[in-house]
Amino acid sequence: MAIEQDEIEKIAELARIRIADDQIGEVTQRITEILGMVDQLQAADTAGIEPMANPLDAIQRLRADEVTETNRRDAFQAIAPAVENGLYLVPKVIE
Amino acid sequence: MQWETVIGLEVHLQLATKSKIFSGSSITFGAEANTQASAVDLAMPGMLPVLNEQAVRMAVMFGLGIGANIGMRSVFDRKNYFYPDLPKGYQISQFADPIVGEGQFEIQLEDGSIRQIGITRAHLEEDAGKSLHEDFHGMSGIDLNRAGTPLLEIVSEPDIRSSEEAVAYLKAMHSLVTYLGISDGNMAEGSMRCDINISLRPVGQVEYGTRAEIKNVNSFRFVERAIRHEVERQADILEDGGKIVQETRLYDADRDETRPMRSKEVANDYRYFPEPDLLPIVIDEAYVAAIGKTLPELPTAKRNRFIKQYSLSAYDASVLAGSRALADYYETVVAACEDAKIAANWVQVELLGQLNKNEQAIGDSPVTANQLGGLIARILDNSISGKIAKQVFEAMWQGEGTADEIIAAKGLQQVSDTGALEAMVDEVIAANTAQVEQYQAADDAKRKKLLGFFVGQIMKASKGQANPQMINQLLAKKLA
Numbered sequence: 001m002a003i004e005q006d007e008i009e010k011i012a013e014l015a016r017i018r019i020a021d022d023q024i025g026e027v028t029q030r031i032t033e034i035l036g037m038v039d040q041l042q043a044a045d046t047a048g049i050e051p052m053a054n055p056l057d058a059i060q061r062l063r064a065d066e067v068t069e070t071n072r073r074d075a076f077q078a079i080a081p082a083v084e085n086g087l088y089l090v091p092k093v094i095e
Numbered sequence: 096m097q098w099e100t101v102i103g104l105e106v107h108l109q110l111a112t113k114s115k116i117f118s119g120s121s122i123t124f125g126a127e128a129n130t131q132a133s134a135v136d137l138a139m140p141g142m143l144p145v146l147n148e149q150a151v152r153m154a155v156m157f158g159l160g161i162g163a164n165i166g167m168r169s170v171f172d173r174k175n176y177f178y179p180d181l182p183k184g185y186q187i188s189q190f191a192d193p194i195v196g197e198g199q200f201e202i203q204l205e206d207g208s209i210r211q212i213g214i215t216r217a218h219l220e221e222d223a224g225k226s227l228h229e230d231f232h233g234m235s236g237i238d239l240n241r242a243g244t245p246l247l248e249i250v251s252e253p254d255i256r257s258s259e260e261a262v263a264y265l266k267a268m269h270s271l272v273t274y275l276g277i278s279d280g281n282m283a284e285g286s287m288r289c290d291i292n293i294s295l296r297p298v299g300q301v302e303y304g305t306r307a308e309i310k311n312v313n314s315f316r317f318v319e320r321a322i323r324h325e326v327e328r329q330a331d332i333l334e335d336g337g338k339i340v341q342e343t344r345l346y347d348a349d350r351d352e353t354r355p356m357r358s359k360e361v362a363n364d365y366r367y368f369p370e371p372d373l374l375p376i377v378i379d380e381a382y383v384a385a386i387g388k389t390l391p392e393l394p395t396a397k398r399n400r401f402i403k404q405y406s407l408s409a410y411d412a413s414v415l416a417g418s419r420a421l422a423d424y425y426e427t428v429v430a431a432c433e434d435a436k437i438a439a440n441w442v443q444v445e446l447l448g449q450l451n452k453n454e455q456a457i458g459d460s461p462v463t464a465n466q467l468g469g470l471i472a473r474i475l476d477n478s479i480s481g482k483i484a485k486q487v488f489e490a491m492w493q494g495e496g497t498a499d500e501i502i503a504a505k506g507l508q509q510v511s512d513t514g515a516l517e518a519m520v521d522e523v524i525a526a527n528t529a530q531v532e533q534y535q536a537a538d539d540a541k542r543k544k545l546l547g548f549f550v551g552q553i554m555k556a557s558k559g560q561a562n563p564q565m566i567n568q569l570l571a572k573k574l575a
Contacts, residue, residue: 014364016177053170053192053369060374065112065149068119069133076137077129086128087236090179093226 002032097298098333100326101306102255102291106268108247108278109222109286110153116221116245117144117187124284132224132239138182143372146171150245151376153277154194154219155386157247160275160393161214163198168377171219171370179237180224188248190367193218194376200251200271201395202263207409212264213252220246241285247277253292253303258322262315265289266417270394274419288313291322294339295329304329305339309346309353321346325353397422405435414443420457424464431468434475441471445488462491470498478502479509482559511562513569519561520569523552534574546570 008028012019019027073086082089115122118135135142158165170192173185195217202210224239249268255261269287272278279286294306309325312318324346329339344353392400394416401412401422415425421442428438446467450460470491474484479502490501502508510516524531527549534545549570553561 010364014175014366051191053375054371054373056374058374059377060146062148062151062376063119063145065114065147066119067114067121069114069121069131071130072133073129076132076134076139082234084231084236086130087227087231087238088129088179089231089234090237091235092228092233093179093235 003028003035096334098295098326098330099298099300100256100258100322101253101294101296101303102257102261102322103253103306104251104255104261104264104292105290106249106251106265107222107288107290108157108249108272110150110245110247111276111278112147112149112153112245114147115243116147116150116219118243120243122241122244124281126240128236128238129240132242136182136224136239136243138184144187144370146373146376147245150219151194151378152386153245153275154217154247155378155383156275156277156390157217157249157272158195158198159383159387159390160271161195161198161200163214163217164196165378165383166192166194166196167379167383168192168375169194169218170375171373172367173370174220174365174367176365178223178226179235180226180239180242182224182239182242186221186223187370187373188220188367189218192375195247200264200267202260202267203398203409203413204259204263210254210260210263212254212260215250215252217247217249220248222246253294258319258326261291261322262319265315265318267394270417274391274394276391282313282315285313289318291318291325293322293325293329295326295333304333305341307339307341307353308343310343310356312346317346317348320348320351321353324351328353391419405429405439407435407439411439411443414447415439418457424457424460427464428468428471431465432471432475434471437471437474438468441467441488445485449492461494462488466491466497473498473502477509477511477562479507480559480563483507483509486559507560509562510557510560511565513565516561516565516569519553519556520549520566520573523549523556524573527552531574546574549574 005024005028008019008024008031077083077086077088080088109122110116112122114120115136118133120131120133120136123131135144155165169189171187172190174188174190175185177184193216195214197216198214200212200214202212204210222241222244224237224242227236227238229236251264255264265287269280269282272287273280281287289312291309291312292306293309294304296302296304307325307329309321312321325344332339340355343356345356346353398409398412398416401407401416402409405412407415414421416422424446425438425442428442429435432438446460446462449455450457467488470484470487473479473487474481479487484498487498487501487505487507490496490505491498495501496504510519530545530548534542534549537545546567550563550566553566553570554563
């Protein structure tokens with residue numbers, strides 16, 4: 001399975017990863033090689049096998065519905081770049 | 096051309112747990128910004144989610160409530176997108192294996208007709224935080240108190256055909272989840288929000304048209320208006336030979352219009368994959384059966400029982416069974432006064448009238464169900480007339496005591512003493528000789544009208560306390 005350069009650009013945009021123009025060719029090549037391994041896996045016969053959601057042969061333990069956390073806002077906000085009125089400030093986002 | 100409206104709804108229901116879905120933070124509404132945001136909610140490195148058992152239980156309750164298949168093995172997935180109020184860069188949700196599978200949901204329209212709406216699925220997920228775009232020196236403010244609040248997203252089939260049906264669906268859903276006690280259903284606080292998928296197709300066509308999605312509508316009224324507006328917009332485009340663009344739109348209540356939010360093609364590529372930080376959720380038959388035993392009587396069953404047991408109309412039954420608190424109130428009134436029909440009228444007209452006027456919920460009613468039942472009992476035993484009862488009800492509302500106390504204190508006891516009534520009748524007859532002559536000369540139809548005049552005069556003289564049946568009898572006898 002080959003992947004096109006424009007798909008790499010789209011995935012990079014979705015993942016917010018910047019790939020320099022002169023590197024896109026190489027990244028595309030490497031990912032194509034990885035997908036070659038995926039092709040090998042895809043070729044395995046999986047008829048009748050349920051898809052695996054987790055490699056551990058275990059199930060999720062559940063937590064009792066209790067409030068166990070206390071307010072530690074001051075400690076968390078001491079390491080934030082910008083805060084005001086208890087809010088974390090980030091570059092302006094408007095949709 | 097005649098267009099058919101096709102609507103599917105996604106309801107985001109906030110579950111009434113104490114703590115968040117994956118952390119031990121409180122979800123109390125209205126706390127100061129970020130005081131309920133723990134290291135897990137902030138996505139600090141190395142933090143791991145641990146699933147809240149109560150959220151699972153509530154999802155199962157919902158599934159049983161709509162008779163759906165319960166996912167005995169369900170899986171959480173990551174839904175990836177970037178937004179500052181989602182610090183992990185993904186929302187933990189369920190994609191391929193939700194906890195609640197297909198089900199059916201019955202709704203009743205205003206005209207009493209019943210419709211079945213298919214439920215595609217319902218899955219557990221976490222809510223995001225809140226972005227505030229007021230001016231913080233050109234920056235946005237982020238409050239993560241809401242991040243990690245447990246949500247159940249309930250997805251319907253595109254079975255809804257009008258704004259009326261959509262509102263009926265949401266009201267019935269609201270009723271169901273509050274009956275189950277799995278959500279407070281407080282729409283103003285965002286406990287129930289709704290995304291609306293709408294498309295049009297020519298009547299008779301089988302394939303669906305291209306749809307637009309309206310995000311985050313948070314009141315019944317806005318849902319109705321948003322749909323009406325969107326249907327008009329799409330019909331205008333299609334009539335002009337145009338094409339609907341698949342996109343996400345926002346409903347602006349101030350301007351009563353929808354407008355595009357973002358292009359879905361790029362933004363909607365969420366690249367779901369199984370959440371490696373959580374193992375599959377496996378529940379067994381015994382767990383589901385134990386939850387099944389805790390379910391209360393649900394709205395549809397209660398409505399049908401009210402119709403049968405109390406001989407109520409379909410309309411009255413659905414109003415009274417609309418919420419569990421109201422239904423319980425009504426049944427307490429019936430037990431206290433032993434007349435289901437009059438109890439239904441009083442609860443719907445006087446009680447709900449006052450509550451709506453004062454914007455109060457049934458739980459805030461200053462008149463208890465037993466007090467209202469006591470008042471109705473006094474109407475039934477002819478101690479007071481219905482008209483006086485309204486006056487007593489007002490006094491009860493003001494906290495002046497029980498019906499008996501108020502009747503005694505204000506001297507409102509109905510006059511049923513024949514001697515006293517006879518004196519009143521004689522007085523009115525003597526004072527209105529002209530009307531008496533008219534009465535005696537009139538035919539039956541006209542007599543009925545004139546009789547009303549005399550009754551009115553007597554009721555006025557007695558301040559409404561004369562027993563109307565006895566007055567009628569006495570008048571008929573004396574005027575004959």
